[in-house]
Amino acid sequence: MKNLLHNIQILAMLALTIVGILSCSDELHDVGDVQVSFTATLPTDTRTRSFGKAEQVSTLVVGIFKKGVADVHTNSGGSWNYYEIDRQSFPINGTSADVQLTLAQEQTYSFVFWAYDGNQNIYNIKNLTAITMEMKTDEENNPLPVTFEQMESLDAFFATMEDITIAGNCSYPVELIRPLAQINVGTTGTQMLATFKAKAVPDTFYPFTNTVSGAADYTWNFNETTTERFSADGTEYNYLAMGYVFAPTTATNIAAKLTLTDGNNSKTVEFPQVEIEANQRSNIAGNFTPTE
Numbered sequence: 001m002k003n004l005l006h007n008i009q010i011l012a013m014l015a016l017t018i019v020g021i022l023s024c025s026d027e028l029h030d031v032g033d034v035q036v037s038f039t040a041t042l043p044t045d046t047r048t049r050s051f052g053k054a055e056q057v058s059t060l061v062v063g064i065f066k067k068g069v070a071d072v073h074t075n076s077g078g079s080w081n082y083y084e085i086d087r088q089s090f091p092i093n094g095t096s097a098d099v100q101l102t103l104a105q106e107q108t109y110s111f112v113f114w115a116y117d118g119n120q121n122i123y124n125i126k127n128l129t130a131i132t133m134e135m136k137t138d139e140e141n142n143p144l145p146v147t148f149e150q151m152e153s154l155d156a157f158f159a160t161m162e163d164i165t166i167a168g169n170c171s172y173p174v175e176l177i178r179p180l181a182q183i184n185v186g187t188t189g190t191q192m193l194a195t196f197k198a199k200a201v202p203d204t205f206y207p208f209t210n211t212v213s214g215a216a217d218y219t220w221n222f223n224e225t226t227t228e229r230f231s232a233d234g235t236e237y238n239y240l241a242m243g244y245v246f247a248p249t250t251a252t253n254i255a256a257k258l259t260l261t262d263g264n265n266s267k268t269v270e271f272p273q274v275e276i277e278a279n280q281r282s283n284i285a286g287n288f289t290p291t292e
Contacts, residue, residue: 032104032105032106033102033103033104033105034102034103034104034105034166034168034169034170035100035101035102035169036100036101036102036103036166036169036170036171036172037098037099037100037101037170037171037172038062038098038099038101038111038113038171038172038173038174039096039097039098039099039171039172039173039174040060040092040096040097040099040113040115040159040174040175040176041095041096041173041174041175041176042054042057042092042095042096042115042157042176043095043157043175043176043177043178044095054095054155054157055152056117056119056149056152056153056155057092057115057116057117057155057156057157058091058092058116058117058118058119059089059090059091059092059115059116059117059118060089060090060091060092060097060099060113060114060115061087061088061089061112061113061114061115061116061125061128062087062088062089062090062099062101062111062112062113062114063084063086063087063111063112063114063128064084064085064086064087064088064101064103064109064111065082065083065084065085065109065110065111065112065129066082066083066085066107066108066109066110067081067082067083067108067110067163068081068082068083082110082129082208084128084129087128088101089118092115097115099113099174103166104166105166105167105168106165106166106167107165107166108163108164108165108166109164109166110160110161110162110163110164110208111160111161111162111164112128112129112158112159112160112207112208113158113159113160113161113174113176114128114131114156114157114158114207115156115157115158115176116155116156116157117153117154117155117156119153120150120153120154121134121136122134122135122136122153122154123156128207129206129207129208130204130205130206131204131205131206131207132203132204132205132214133154133203133204133205133216133218133245133246134203135218135219143219143220143221144221145221145222145223146220146221146222146223147222147223147224148222148224148226148228148239148242151220151222151241151242151243151244152242154180154243154244155178155180155182155244156178156179156180156244157176157177157178157179158176158177158179158205158207159174159175159176159177160207160208160210161174162208177278177279178278178279179205179207179210179212179246179247179278179279180244180245180246180247180278180279181244181245181246181247181276181277181278181279181280181281181282182242182243182244182280182281182282183196183198183241183242183243183244183245183256183274183276183281183282183284184230184239184241184242184281184282184283184284184285185239185240185241185242185258185284185285186229186230186232186237186238186239186240186283186284186285187237187238187240187285187286187287187288187289188235188236188237188238188285188286188287188291189238189287189288189289189290189291190238190289190290190291191225191226191227191238191239191240191289192225192240192260192261192262192289193222193223193224193225193260193261193262193263194222194240194241194258194259194260194261195219195220195221195222195241195258195259196219196220196222196240196241196243196256196257196258196259197217197218197219197220197256197257197258197259198217198218198219198220198243198245198254198256198274199217199254199255199256199257200215200216200217200254200255201214201215201216201217201218201245201246201247201254201276202214202215202216202245202246202247202248203215203216203246204246205246210249210278211248211249212246212247212248212278214246218243218245220241220243222240222241225239225240226239230283230285232283232285235285237283237285238289240258240260240288240289241258245276246278247276247277247278247280248277248278249277249278249279250277251275251276251277251280252275252276252277253273253274253275253276254273254274254276255270255271255272255273255274256270256271256274256284257269257270257271258271258284258288260288260289267288269288271284
């Protein structure tokens with residue numbers, strides 16, 4: 001496809017580094033409790049782009065887990081399954097959140113950290129070991145109109161810590177990373193109203209294994225244009241569409257479709273192969289619209 005410039009720009013894969021000595025506990029009882037703190041931090045480069053700034057990421061949910069035998073507890077985790085014993089939420093100030101937990105000594109815990117826009121209900125986090133993305137539709141299952149701001153609010157970050165035995169008061173840094181691919185669609189021509197459909201995209205994310213599953217179709221039906229632009233290979237493009245999808249940590253291809261309209265005429269462009277990967281940008285760019 002001559003006019004298609006498909007460019008994946010790596011957002012900088014951030015390893016989850018845990019520094020320090022951990023100390024935590026089992027059932028949250030009073031005897032022998034200690035204070036355990038975490039400082040969870042968003043990537044430092046998130047606030048320097050048109051989209052992907054993470055400015056709407058406002059809430060950090062922390063799930064506290066124990067491990068149980070598979071025939072006793074039903075959550076994921078191989079031969080040992082995680083079960084949640086407590087959950088707390090903390091505000092994100094700037095690019096970090098301070099987490100204070102009271103836990104019992106001489107117990108071993110695992111943790112899921114999930115940072116997102118707490119005002120949105122796109123993510124179903126009832127089960128923090130298997131988070132699902134659920135785009136909203138009308139009564140006839142048609143996609144609801146969306147704005148660029150709403151799509152930007154899908155941005156989210158996570159981290160996990162496993163098998164931490166609590167021995168006393170302690171504190172730990174936690175670096176959050178994005179389990180999503182950011183898809184950007186742009187044109188060298190004028191902005192037009194766009195509908196973008198991503199086909200057979202993962203809809204479930206498993207934090208403890210950093211894996212995804214599922215094959216859902218997501219349609220982003222934009223009811224506005226934007227003046228924001230992005231750069232790919234030295235060329236500036238006007239945004240037509242953007243959004244986030246769960247993606248594996250190794251590149252995979254999905255199919256997509258772009259429909260453009262000026263109110264009178266419409267145009268459809270098929271993309272049989274769009275490469276997506278977690279924590280990376282997928283730029284689909286070309287001369288899709290007329291120039292002024």
